[in-house]
Amino acid sequence: MTVHDVAAALPDIAALRRLCRAVAVAEAVLNPGDYRTYSFDADWSETEEVFSMRNGGGDEFDVVFSPAGAYIRGFDHESPMSPYDGDLPWPGVVDDVPEVFRSCVEEPAFSDGDMPLVTACLWRETGDGRWHTGPVEYPEGEADPDGSGWLFELLVDPMPEAFQSFAEDYYERPVDIKAVRHIYEGRPLTEDVVARLNPRASFAGVAAEVAATGYPGR
Numbered sequence: 001m002t003v004h005d006v007a008a009a010l011p012d013i014a015a016l017r018r019l020c021r022a023v024a025v026a027e028a029v030l031n032p033g034d035y036r037t038y039s040f041d042a043d044w045s046e047t048e049e050v051f052s053m054r055n056g057g058g059d060e061f062d063v064v065f066s067p068a069g070a071y072i073r074g075f076d077h078e079s080p081m082s083p084y085d086g087d088l089p090w091p092g093v094v095d096d097v098p099e100v101f102r103s104c105v106e107e108p109a110f111s112d113g114d115m116p117l118v119t120a121c122l123w124r125e126t127g128d129g130r131w132h133t134g135p136v137e138y139p140e141g142e143a144d145p146d147g148s149g150w151l152f153e154l155l156v157d158p159m160p161e162a163f164q165s166f167a168e169d170y171y172e173r174p175v176d177i178k179a180v181r182h183i184y185e186g187r188p189l190t191e192d193v194v195a196r197l198n199p200r201a202s203f204a205g206v207a208a209e210v211a212a213t214g215y216p217g218r
Contacts, residue, residue, distance in 0.1 A: 001149035002138060003074075003120040007131035009156040013070045013124055019158050020051035020063055022184045025215045026163055029183075029197045030171060032206045037170065038154075042214030049214065053151070060117070061151050062110060067126065068100040073110055074120035076147025080139045081119045084112075092136040093121050093146075100125065120146040160184045188216050 010016060024040035037055055044050040044064075051063040058077035063070060073094075076082070081090040094105050094116060101123050105116055124131045138145040154162055160180040167175045179196040183189070189210055191203045198206075 001144055003122055003133045003136070003146055003148045006120070006148045006152050006156055007122050007133050010122070010131050010152075011158060013065070013126070015158070016063070016070065016155065017049070017051075017065050018186055019155065019184075021213055021215055022186065023154055023163055024051060024213050025189070025210050026180055026183045026197070027167065028209050028213070029179075029189075029194050029201060029206050030167055030175070032198070032201050032209055040213040042212060059147065059151065061120075063155075064101075064104050069123065069125040069128065071097070071101040071104040072120075072122040072152075073104065073116070073118045074147055074151040075110075075117040076119050076151060079119040079145060079147045080142060081146050083115050083117065083119075087115055089116050089118050090136065090146075092134040093118055094134060096132075096134045097121065097123055098125065120148045120151065158184075183215075186216065 011019065021040050024036075024038045027036050027038050035056065038051070038053055040049070040051045042049050047066055049065040051065075053059075053061045059075060061072065061074035063072045077084075081093070083089045097105050104110070105118075105121075111117055122131050122133050136146070144150065154166060160177060160183075163184070164175045164177050164180055176196040179193045182193050189207060194201055194203050194206050
């Protein structure tokens with residue numbers, strides 16, 4: 001799998017934003033106040049929202065939502081396409097990114113010094129009918145050369161069961177699928193939903209964290 005396969009599987013921008021927010025909210029309920037894999041910042045800048053993944057092992061991705069559209073960059077630190085091998089992104093990965101998203105390519109938070117940390121990149125401008133990627137020639141003999149096959153698993157599978165599978169594996173405990181479905185449907189968070197996902201969580205505390213994602217309140 002490569003980023004080209006991801007581009008064909010992703011939903012449109014609006015649906016992707018809802019999915020990203022739901023993933024971040026569901027994990028915030030499961031693990032409030034602590035390190036989380038997924039997060040959503042509705043106030044990343046005056047005009048941008050960002051959904052982020054950090055696995056603690058050096059792998060990461062970000063989805064930047066802005067009036068211009070959406071920009072996605074992923075970084076698999078073990079990929080043969082890692083920029084650390086040549087101090088530059090792999091040829092073609094970010095070469096064709098439109099000017100409206102160039103600030104995302106050069107964003108310090110997505111870089112190591114002046115070097116963009118990226119092995120996979122996609123973008124879609126507002127009003128466009130599809131996702132775009134660069135004209136990348138991938139290294140031979142690699143089933144998942146840019147990390148897209150695992151980095152973007154929850155983005156290409158919009159079903160609540162996909163999050164349930166991730167969370168049960170990561171947190172090693174059962175995850176209530178009905179509560180996850182409630183969040184994936186974008187319905188207001190309730191004390192019952194929070195209790196079913198995390199009986200030890202304070203609803204007030206979770207609600208405060210969830211508010212930062214822009215998820216609807218009660």
